[in-house]
Amino acid sequence: MEEKITLAHGNGGRRMHELIEDLRIQFSNKILNELSDAAELSINKNRISFSTDSYVVKPLFFPGGDIGKLAICGTINDVSMKGARPLFISLAFIIEEGFSLTQFKKIVHSIKQEAKEAGVSVVTGDIKVVEKGAADGIFINTAGIGIINYATSIGGRVKPGDLIVINGTIAEHGMAILNAREKLGFKSNIKSDCRSLNLEVQRCLNVSNKISFMRDLTRGGLAGVLNEIAGGSNIGIEIYEKDIPVRPPVKKLCDILGFDPLYVANEGKFICFVDAKDARRIKKAMGKTSQIIGRVLPSHKKEVFLETKLGAKRLLAMLEEDQLPRIC
Amino acid sequence: MKASKIKLMEVCGTHTMAIARAGLKDVLPKSVELISGPGCPVCVTSQSDIDRALEIAGEKDVIMTTFGDMMRVPGTKTSFEGIRREGADVRVVYSSLEALNIARNNPSKRTVFMGIGFETTSPAIAETILEARRQKIKNFFVLSCFKLIFPALSSLARSKKIKIDGFICPGHVSVITGSRPYEKIARDFKTPCVITGFDEIDIIQGIRRLIKQIRENRYEAEIAYKRAVSPQGNKKARKILTLVFEVCDARWRGLGLLKGSGLKLRPKFEEFCAQREFKVKLPKPVKVKGCLCGEVLQGIKTPRDCKLFKNKCTPQNPIGPCMVSSEGTCAAYYKYRNRG
Numbered sequence: 288m289e290e291k292i293t294l295a296h297g298n299g300g301r302r303m304h305e306l307i308e309d310l311r312i313q314f315s316n317k318i319l320n321e322l323s324d325a326a327e328l329s330i331n332k333n334r335i336s337f338s339t340d341s342y343v344v345k346p347l348f349f350p351g352g353d354i355g356k357l358a359i360c361g362t363i364n365d366v367s368m369k370g371a372r373p374l375f376i377s378l379a380f381i382i383e384e385g386f387s388l389t390q391f392k393k394i395v396h397s398i399k400q401e402a403k404e405a406g407v408s409v410v411t412g413d414i415k416v417v418e419k420g421a422a423d424g425i426f427i428n429t430a431g432i433g434i435i436n437y438a439t440s441i442g443g444r445v446k447p448g449d450l451i452v453i454n455g456t457i458a459e460h461g462m463a464i465l466n467a468r469e470k471l472g473f474k475s476n477i478k479s480d481c482r483s484l485n486l487e488v489q490r491c492l493n494v495s496n497k498i499s500f501m502r503d504l505t506r507g508g509l510a511g512v513l514n515e516i517a518g519g520s521n522i523g524i525e526i527y528e529k530d531i532p533v534r535p536p537v538k539k540l541c542d543i544l545g546f547d548p549l550y551v552a553n554e555g556k557f558i559c560f561v562d563a564k565d566a567r568r569i570k571k572a573m574g575k576t577s578q579i580i581g582r583v584l585p586s587h588k589k590e591v592f593l594e595t596k597l598g599a600k601r602l603l604a605m606l607e608e609d610q611l612p613r614i615c
Numbered sequence: 616m617k618a619s620k621i622k623l624m625e626v627c628g629t630h631t632m633a634i635a636r637a638g639l640k641d642v643l644p645k646s647v648e649l650i651s652g653p654g655c656p657v658c659v660t661s662q663s664d665i666d667r668a669l670e671i672a673g674e675k676d677v678i679m680t681t682f683g684d685m686m687r688v689p690g691t692k693t694s695f696e697g698i699r700r701e702g703a704d705v706r707v708v709y710s711s712l713e714a715l716n717i718a719r720n721n722p723s724k725r726t727v728f729m730g731i732g733f734e735t736t737s738p739a740i741a742e743t744i745l746e747a748r749r750q751k752i753k754n755f756f757v758l759s760c761f762k763l764i765f766p767a768l769s770s771l772a773r774s775k776k777i778k779i780d781g782f783i784c785p786g787h788v789s790v791i792t793g794s795r796p797y798e799k800i801a802r803d804f805k806t807p808c809v810i811t812g813f814d815e816i817d818i819i820q821g822i823r824r825l826i827k828q829i830r831e832n833r834y835e836a837e838i839a840y841k842r843a844v845s846p847q848g849n850k851k852a853r854k855i856l857t858l859v860f861e862v863c864d865a866r867w868r869g870l871g872l873l874k875g876s877g878l879k880l881r882p883k884f885e886e887f888c889a890q891r892e893f894k895v896k897l898p899k900p901v902k903v904k905g906c907l908c909g910e911v912l913q914g915i916k917t918p919r920d921c922k923l924f925k926n927k928c929t930p931q932n933p934i935g936p937c938m939v940s941s942e943g944t945c946a947a948y949y950k951y952r953n954r955g
Binding site for chain 1: 629632635636637638639640641642700709813815931941942949950951952
């Protein structure tokens with residue numbers, strides 16, 4: 288039987304990574320092979336961070352944000368994780384015939400607002416309208432570039448003993464979207480955490496020159512991203528459940544639906560791998576809700592472990608299939 | 616005092632997952648063994664029920680709706696995912712009311728809801744059927760594969776193949792049933808029952824209370840989850856359930872045919888019965904060679920005893936249902952492996 292693309296090819300889990308690997312081989316080059324969310328380019332001795340992303344979120348408007356805000360902060364965050372200051376954004380729409388103009392204006396308004404707050408300029412763009420049924424409402428693609436002034440290149444320098452710092456509570460974006468999309472009817476104050484992280488990242492860069500890696504915790508959640516890093520950087524990682532911040536309502540909604548918050552997407556959270564000496568400084572720079580959640584192991588390459596609240600250690604595997612609400 | 620090793624069975628699939636997620640087995644004393652039971656609704660659904668659902672989904676102008684966990688469970692020939700790829704209209708729903716909405720919005724098609732699960736899920740589906748009648752929806756059908764937990768507990772407590780010293784009883788089911796039905800099981804089979812919640816601390820408290828009963832030679836039903844469960848349970852939910860459904864015999868994967876362990880629609884609701892509406896021919900069931908799901912569901916074997924586990928049978932390429940379901944024992948063992 289002919290193999291087909293399934294949703295699991297885009298969920299941040301194993302199948303998606305296999306698909307990405309196939310693509311990497313096709314276009315193989317030194318920059319791409321790093322498989323980072325943003326590429327570090329060198330143009331006339333200027334170091335540039337460059338990234339692109341497409342936004343297809345449903346529903347278009349959700350507690351804490353909308354597709355427009357997401358399209359700006361998602362790309363800003365990817366650009367920032369290379370230790371860059373994001374400057375310019377491109378903006379492209381694919382719109383389905385019949386889409387509400389009022390909604391479109393609302394989306395454009397939040398794009399404008401988010402770009403202003405983050406201090407980036409939208410400098411080029413495109414609009415395509417497709418016939419009814421050829422797209423689902425509206426899709427947005429953005430690309431962004433930023434300038435890197437950090438002394439060393441971020442990524443690929445992770446070493447045993449480095450500590451991992453997170454900037455706040457996890458799983459809010461994914462659970463807010465799920466609750467809104469599936470009309471589960473849970474009344475809660477769970478909001479998406481979607482926001483631009485460039486200023487926070489800048490604060491971290493200012494207080495330490497020993498940052499070895501930064502990543503935002505989007506698709507696949509904390510567990511998915513840690514597995515990517517462990518595999519990509521050929522390191523072992525250990526994290527401590529008791530130190531991972533989850534807001535109680537988010538934890539409860541996860542419990543009800545049988546979701547593991549460690550695998551749920553975020554849009555305003557990132558982790559920073561840093562030399563143990565500077566971990567406290569980074570924690571302070573990240574703000575009140577930040578936590579040191581784990582460390583890089585000298586052994587167990589390519590594996591991630593979780594020390595549970597009870598003190599047991601178990602593998603924190605990559606997501607195999609989409610998480611599904613449980614039945615009972 | 617019983618034999619030195621105490622064997623406790625967690626009946627519910629959500630407990631199995633919670634225990635694995637918390638790494639509880641690693642921190643318990645060696646003298647306490649936790650065994651997984653038959654409380655994963657997808658896992659205990661019999662091969663013939665799955666085949667029937669697949670055959671119905673393959674009929675013309677049918678929309679089959681089911682919970683996401685069912686999608687990849689292999690039937691004799693294929694799975695929901697398989698027939699969907701070939702063009703069948705199979706949709707994942709989060710509740711049976713969603714299935715009813717699909718029926719209302721597609722009047723020219725017949726919408727079938729494959730109902731699986733225990734006393735936790737069935738009352739909501741009974742209510743959906745009442746709602747279908749109120750709205751006079753004629754194209755909505757339920758394939759009832761519901762199970763009742765107590766006949767399974769009795770069967771396991773009676774089993775000669777395994778000696779269970781106590782049951783860690785399901786919190787969610789008990790919200791509906793209350794603790795009373797467990798009293799009979801505890802008394803008749805001299806097997807203590809403790810109902811617990813799903814946090815590590817809840818489960819540990821449940822284990823502690825079971826061990827205390829065993830030490831004191833008591834055989835009682837206790838609630839260690841009082842914030843959700845009462846002795847009498849949810850009478851209203853049970854009333855709706857018995858209004859729509861009646862008890863029947865049912866076939867379980869692993870446990871076989873158990874008397875009075877299933878639910879079927881009462882005659883006055885038979886217009887919603889998918890078995891009545893669709894006369895389908897089932898393929899001859901073939902037992903998958905080497906798959907130990909049946910034994911795992913009875914607690915006789917663990918996934919590690921299965922030669923297919925982690926080799927041929929993985930969450931990506933599941934052979935048995937216990938690897939497919941997010942509450943399945945094999946999936947729990949696979950996902951939450953110990954540090955090697």
